[in-house]
Amino acid sequence: MRISTFFGLGTAALLAAAPAHAEKGDVLVRVRALMVAPTEKSGPVTPSFPGAHVAVNNSYAPELDFTYMVTNHIGTELILATTKHHVSGRGSLDSLGRLAGTWVLPPTLTAQYHFAPQAKIRPYVGAGINYTIFYSEKSSDALDAAIGQTKVRLKDSVGYAVQAGLDFDLTSKIFANIDVKYIDIDTTARLTTGSTVNRVRVSLDPIVVGVGLGMRF
Template identity: 35%
Template sequence: MRTRTVLTRASLLALAASLANIPVQAADLGRASIYYKAPPIEPSNPWMIRLRVLGVLPDTAGSSVSVAGAPSLSSPRSGLSISDQAIPELDITYFFTKNVAAELILGVTSHHISGNGALTGLDIGKAWLLPPTLTLQYHFTDFGALKPYIGAGINYTTFFNQSAANTSLVGLAVTDLRISNQFGAAVQFGFDYMLDRNWGLNFDVKKLWLRPEYSATVNNTIAVTGRANIDPWLVSGGVTYKF
């Protein structure tokens, strides 16, 4: 019995030695390997919104005024002045790639219109503007938390709730006012400074070229026509949220 136990142990040792000398084939390694599959990377959400305070700063240089039968009151002796305004504004941005995006800004603003030059002191009226602006942007992504961008696009401004002032200055009063809706070009530059993955701060400047035709009536009889060179700067700052 003792001899058989010794032989069995010897047989096991011999078997282990022979197995150690058997070459392992590449195919065997492939079958024996354990593969780890990385979880798929979820694409980032392409939407971004910003809530900003927007300053609308018209640049009315070059506006024209033509008063029928009164060249002394017409351009170049007279022009228009349009008030500045500050409003809340919402914009929505969609990223096609990490660098290319489209932005739509939404807001309404009210402006007061008066005369200058020979018409200084004449209250002309006021109007509300709905100026949605769509731009195509390029975002630079090599500056860490700072995300500068540039853009260009188109604006379409609708004028509504237009009203003549009906106040008299040396016997003149604007009794009717009409401003035409207008397309215009837009350019912009700005940046987001991201505080974390979702939240950031934004600063943005846009320039619009907006030059609608208008018509008015003075004292219910005198026709006034011209072009209002509004050409506003839109300067804004606010909060960014990236989905």
Template identity: 35%
Template sequence: MNNSAKIRITVATAIISLVLTAPVMAHEKGDVLLRAGVVTVVPTGDSGVVSGLPDGVNNARVEVEKNTQLSLTAVYMLRDRIGLEVLAATPFKHDIVGKGDLEGVDVGETSHLPPTLSLQYYFGEKNSRFNPYVGLGLNYTLFFSEKVDGKLVDTLNTLPTVAHLGGVHSADLELDGSFGLAAQAGVDVQLKDNWYLNAAVWYVDIDTSATLKTDLGTSHEVDVAVDPWVFNVAVAYKF
């Protein structure tokens, strides 16, 4: 057995030992939990058809790709079993790629912040070190720092109607903010005293409208359903 395998076995054994020997402590009214970890946003939605393009370009769509950032969540227990959670993260940065008639084209990129407020219900009993929960809340997604990729500009300039007007030299992209519901499920696993390991997943309703404006005065719009699964793994401390 090599040293790397021995280290993995030792770490796993230590974690199991912590879980088995930790004093039992359920979340109760007045408790505050802070969780810090890593969160990944995986969009599942698609877009409508980009408007304002010439005849013959009838199926130009876009898709938002996944991104991973650092997460920070805070929970205040309003009463036994009932918690109020705020989810925050460092800004996500997503690439936007073309689909359909824009397949293979890098459209651009955007950053966003997705603060989410959820009311949670915890199922854990006082004799359990596992405290699963579900939650339902409201998400607001703010998009910013949108950029257009040069490959999209090059693609637009291959269109006869655009070339006839002298070609596109610059373009701006803007995405509207989004309000939507967020559903979640997760679990806190007590390690020792007030320390926990947390795993959680959300499904978030995020819909936005994207507008591309060129220096020719043309405007192209598309509705985008981002609708991501959000996966978070964190270490938590309860005060």
């Protein structure tokens, strides 16, 4: 009888420690590994290189994000990450390869709808706004050798963001996460070489895939 009671209490304790659902007032903190894959479209590099355009490489970085559950179903998420990207020449500038590099800081705020807040597996979708800051822009040695010392500046961007993701409880506090975002990022690059100024319009519009772990507070 005592053994039965002991195991009964043990089972109850295990059930009590089972993964808990997300609910109003919870703060979810995630650490993710990101792949940022631009789906870029570029205009010509004018006026000097009308037959040229540019391409932007993928980048990988850690990311930190915070979600506050306003209700059981509605959350707001802020993501913080920065990535470095290289810009390469195409068309008449293809032979130069890399033209420039820049760091990108794209803080993004979304409102999310969580479909099953009481479940162990919790899908969600979201939409919001992004402000992208470009910093530490620098021309490549190949570009400087070809046309002279060049100063590169990229215009900051404001755009929308959409996302879909999934949280999967591992314990009552810790969960795994996968998240996919599409972020609207448009910029104009200004290349100043002496008295000559070239510009190129680029729509970066990256797909951002994140995988990681989170903790519920």
